[in-house]
Amino acid sequence: AQSVTQLDSQVPVFEEAPVELRCNYSSSVSVYLFWYVQYPNQGLQLLLKYLSGSTLVKGINGFEAEFNKSQTSFHLRKPSVHISDTAEYFCAVRGRLRSQGNLIFGKGTKLSVKP
């Protein structure tokens, strides 16, 4: 079984400041890792994913995340945020086998970017 912990439920930050949203996971099997973003009144949009290879993954809108196997973490970062980044961010994992295809989500982190 897998589980995901997002340590911060809310992160307020000023525009153009850097931000890091933390995600830790636990799993008894090898996993794929994902970050999704949910803008107000919208569905979930994939930001980035880690499948294999380089542990630093770049996604859309200037976001990146680093997979750290020893710390079982997959933190999301952006060097300079914009007002438009205000949204809720969800970290998710799934097992690598097709039979383990369902996503397990964290509780989400609400990023609030202030001018």
Added chain:
Amino acid sequence: EPEVTQTPSHQVTQMGQEVILRCVPISNHLYFYWYRQILGQKVEFLVSFYNNEISEKSEIFDDQFSVERPDGSNFTLKIRSTKLEDSAMYFCASAGTTSTDTQYFGPGTRLTVL
């Protein structure tokens, strides 16, 4: 860009009534999912569907829930007798043909049970 669509966007129903939530997955996708998000809580997996049958389901997906792909394009979630605690946002997702394919989510249907 292809996208997953869901109808209706908002459904209000009385407790005990049946509801059907509809989804149109991306056309060449083979794997289909339903998730739900109760207000203020995490997104939870309900069921996955492949090759015209359920491939996985969570403990939430009890006998009052069913899924169907009635034709080549729609994927439906039926709740037979709704309860107050079924009030949530329901998301449909679809994925392609390989084990690493991304799940693409629809905008969701907000179900309100009164």
